[in-house]
Amino acid sequence: MIRTLPRQRGYTTAFRIYIILFYLFLFAPLVITCILAFNDSNFPSLPWKGFTLDWFLADGPQRIGLLHDSSNMRSIWVSVQTALWVSILSVVVGTMAAFLFEQEQFPGKQGLYFLALTPLVIPGVILGISLLLTANSLGIFFEDTLGLDIPFLRPSFWLVVFGQFSFIATFVLLVVSARLKKFDHSLEEAALNLGATRFEVIRFITLPFLRPALIGSGAVAFLMSFENFNTTLFLVGSETTLPVNLYLQVRDGSTPIINAVSFLLIVSTSTLAVINLIMTKHETSA
Amino acid sequence: MKNHLRLGLFIFLTPVLLWLLLLIIVPHIELLIMSLHGKNDTGDMVWTLANYRHFFTEEIYWYTFVRTALYAIIVTILTFLVTFPVAFYITKVVSPRLTGFLTILLLMPFWVSELVRVYGWMILLRESGVINHLLVSTGLLKVPVEMLYNDISMLMGLVYTSMLFMVVPLISSLESMDDSLIEAAHDLGASPTTIFLRIIIPYAAPGITSGAIVVFMLALGNYLTPKLMGGKNSLWFTEQIYNEFIASFNWNQGAAFGFLLLALSSILIWSGLKISRQHLGKALS
Numbered sequence: 001m002i003r004t005l006p007r008q009r010g011y012t013t014a015f016r017i018y019i020i021l022f023y024l025f026l027f028a029p030l031v032i033t034c035i036l037a038f039n040d041s042n043f044p045s046l047p048w049k050g051f052t053l054d055w056f057l058a059d060g061p062q063r064i065g066l067l068h069d070s071s072n073m074r075s076i077w078v079s080v081q082t083a084l085w086v087s088i089l090s091v092v093v094g095t096m097a098a099f100l101f102e103q104e105q106f107p108g109k110q111g112l113y114f115l116a117l118t119p120l121v122i123p124g125v126i127l128g129i130s131l132l133l134t135a136n137s138l139g140i141f142f143e144d145t146l147g148l149d150i151p152f153l154r155p156s157f158w159l160v161v162f163g164q165f166s167f168i169a170t171f172v173l174l175v176v177s178a179r180l181k182k183f184d185h186s187l188e189e190a191a192l193n194l195g196a197t198r199f200e201v202i203r204f205i206t207l208p209f210l211r212p213a214l215i216g217s218g219a220v221a222f223l224m225s226f227e228n229f230n231t232t233l234f235l236v237g238s239e240t241t242l243p244v245n246l247y248l249q250v251r252d253g254s255t256p257i258i259n260a261v262s263f264l265l266i267v268s269t270s271t272l273a274v275i276n277l278i279m280t281k282h283e284t285s286a
Numbered sequence: 287m288k289n290h291l292r293l294g295l296f297i298f299l300t301p302v303l304l305w306l307l308l309l310i311i312v313p314h315i316e317l318l319i320m321s322l323h324g325k326n327d328t329g330d331m332v333w334t335l336a337n338y339r340h341f342f343t344e345e346i347y348w349y350t351f352v353r354t355a356l357y358a359i360i361v362t363i364l365t366f367l368v369t370f371p372v373a374f375y376i377t378k379v380v381s382p383r384l385t386g387f388l389t390i391l392l393l394m395p396f397w398v399s400e401l402v403r404v405y406g407w408m409i410l411l412r413e414s415g416v417i418n419h420l421l422v423s424t425g426l427l428k429v430p431v432e433m434l435y436n437d438i439s440m441l442m443g444l445v446y447t448s449m450l451f452m453v454v455p456l457i458s459s460l461e462s463m464d465d466s467l468i469e470a471a472h473d474l475g476a477s478p479t480t481i482f483l484r485i486i487i488p489y490a491a492p493g494i495t496s497g498a499i500v501v502f503m504l505a506l507g508n509y510l511t512p513k514l515m516g517g518k519n520s521l522w523f524t525e526q527i528y529n530e531f532i533a534s535f536n537w538n539q540g541a542a543f544g545f546l547l548l549a550l551s552s553i554l555i556w557s558g559l560k561i562s563r564q565h566l567g568k569a570l571s
Contacts, residue, residue, distance in 0.1 A: 002378040002468050012379075019375050022368070025446070026395055029406025032416055036409060044409050046419040093301045100298035115306050117566050121499065121555055122310075122548065123507025125524045129531060129544045130313035133320050136537075166309035198294055227399035230509055230524075234531065243401050250405055250514060259409075262402040269397040277390055 030266055037259035044256045055260040066260040075245035076261075079226050082157065082241055086164045086225035091218045093165075094172025095210070099202075101173075102180045117174075119167035124230030131163050132234045156237040163231045168224050172217040179213035180206075212279070219276045223269060314548075321542035337542035347526065347543070354523040355550055357437075358505040361444045365452045365501050366494065368445060373456035374486075378465065389457065396450035404514050407443055408434060411515075440516035447511055448504050452497035459493030460486075495562040499555050506551050523547055 036044045040052035042063075058065040066072055101113050119127065132155065139153035152158050183206065191201045207214075229243040236244050242261070249258055324334040341347045376388050395403065410416050411433040418430035433439060467489070471481045487494075512522035527547065530540030559566060 002465055003381065004465055004469060005472055015371070015375060015379060018371055022372050023391065026392070026449075029403055029410055029446075030395055030398060032410055033402065033406040036416075043414070045414050046416050047423075093305050096298045097302045097305075100295070100302055104295045104298060106295060106299070112302070112306070114566060115310065116302065119310055121503050121551070121566070123503060123524075123551055125507050125509060125527060126317070126544050126548045127313075129527065129540060130317040131309065132531075133537060133541060134313040134316040137316060137320075162309060166305070169305060223397055227401075229399075229401060230507060233509065233528070243399050246399075246401050246405075247510065247514075250401065250408070254405070254409070258405060262398075262405060265402055266398050269399075270394050273394060273397040274390065277393075 033259050033262045034266060037256060037263040039256065044254050044259050055256040066257055069257055072245060072257065072261055075240050075242045078239045079242040082160055083222045083225040085161045086168055087218045087221040089165045090168040090172045090221045091214055094169040095176050095214065097173045098176035098180050102177055117170060119170045127166055128163055128231040128234035135159055154237060155235050157239050159235040160232050160241065163235045164225045164228050168221045171224065172221055175217040176210060176213050179210055183209055216276060219272060317541050317545055320538055321545045324538050337539050340539065341542060341546065350521050350523050350526055351546065354506060358502055361441060361448065361505040362498050362502045364445050365448055366498065369449050369453040370456060373453050373460055377457055377460040392453060393450065400447050400510055403447060404443055404511055408514060411439055434515060435517040437520050440512050440520050443511040443515040444505050444508060448501045451500040451504060455493040455497040456490060459490045463489050491562060492564060495558060495564050499558050502554060503551055
């Protein structure tokens with residue numbers, strides 16, 4: 001049954017086969033996508049026609065590689081900017097929320113905490129449409145009463161940033177709270193007794209303690225934003241993010257350029273994820 | 287001292303209140319208000335229940351709604367069945383040296399965008415896809431078969447994209463379980479089935495609940511996977527919402543659909559928490 005108990009041979013073998021099949025299932029789509037990014041064929045399918053870097057580097061006229069595909073390159077850049085803003089905002093507000101719920105006492109705290117958790121269990125599509133409706137109504141209101149046209153309230157870059165931030169902040173809140181729970185409050189008390197102000201305590205004692213949680217949740221917030229589709233779909237304006245742009249291409253038929261983008265995404269996100277994992281391991285063991 | 291604390295409270299409270307008020311509470315009230323508005327015969331916007339009446343009278347809408355809910359439940363159960371053995375193997379069976387490596391390997395694919403993962407399955411399964419090519423060239427099939435665009439491929443895609451959110455809570459709850467509980471039961475003569483049902487499952491229950499809640503919510507609100515991997519007949523409720531918003535530009539009807547989906551997911555998550563006697567805070571962390 002478990003490693004310390006005597007085991008039956010059939011059980012162990014069957015279990016091992018299942019695990020191997022599971023990992024095959026897990027990696028098959030990604031491995032195939034990567035391999036076909038280098039296939040010298042105009043369609044992302046077999047047979048294998050030889051190795052090529054065309055889908056990354058080619059500059060027309062028959063084939064256009066990713067580096068010369070301005071629509072995809074632009075959407076990558078939009079996604080990077082969005083993800084940067086979202087992770088900065090989420091880490092700042094999420095950390096403040098963690099401080100609020102872990103260290104402060106005020107009436108209605110339980111209710112507010114519950115409210116702060118809900119964004120993670122609201123379907124992303126709903127977050128997207130409700131924000132779209134509100135921004136639109138506000139825009140109409142400002143235009144009718146004040147004659148102001150506020151571009152930010154139409155589907156746009158900033159609307160996407162706020163839509164993603166609305167639920168990613170909850171994620172940061174959970175991660176930072178978990179770390180803050182382990183914090184030894186006698187350290188703070190000692191600093192306060194020695195004459196530090198509350199903000200000096202936060203700056204020099206609490207924040208350094210939270211550093212791994214801040215970096216880790218910031219990295220995950222970046223990835224969550226970078227790959228978000230559901231909320232973004234309804235809020236996106238003329239500056240499409242990478243997932244939305246890819247979706248439009250996949251829907252209208254596929255070219256190996258999508259494989260090339262996917263290959264870069266797979267390589268860069270797994271590198272980032274592994275770095276993040278090693279760093280958190282290192283920090284917790286140290 | 288007292289003043290410092292009040293100031294601190296104020297500084298932390300303001301951004302949190304702004305966030306929750308402007309981005310969560312107000313938009314959802316607006317969603318409800320919009321869903322209760324519609325054009326009357328003369329074309330003016332008035333309060334009305336027509337959008338909801340429309341939902342119940344048009345068969346296709348509530349049919350899609352019920353179907354989506356049932357399929358999301360099936361996806362949740364399947365995801366549990368597929369990932370539980372893996373979580374158990376990683377935490378209890380394999381030698382501890384491999385645990386870390388297998389866990390990292392397990393998490394890696396999920397950092398990649400859902401779109402890329404769905405796309406991977408599309409080029410594997412479709413008629414001109416890799417699996418068909420392999421089957422035909424080895425002679426197992428005479429002509430390629432379309433394996434994509436049906437309910438089974440859609441369910442598989444949904445299970446695949448949501449596995450992570452089940453396996454992580456399962457691993458963390460099984461990890462904290464003391465092996466001696468299982469050993470004791472074994473020494474006292476319990477059969478593997480008894481150990482599994484009476485010891486392991488109850489112990490892992492909190493992990494199962496939090497995994498199930500997140501998987502259910504994600505499956506219900508998913509748009510990409512049903513759209514790209516499901517067939518013409520496997521319409522998902524989020525696609526209805528999208529159609530109302532983007533294609534028909536009937537935002538009031540779309541808002542009503544959105545509110546119904548929100549209500550459905552909240553009710554099911556709430557009852558999940560009640561049945562397993564858990565709090566939202568615990569289930570999420």
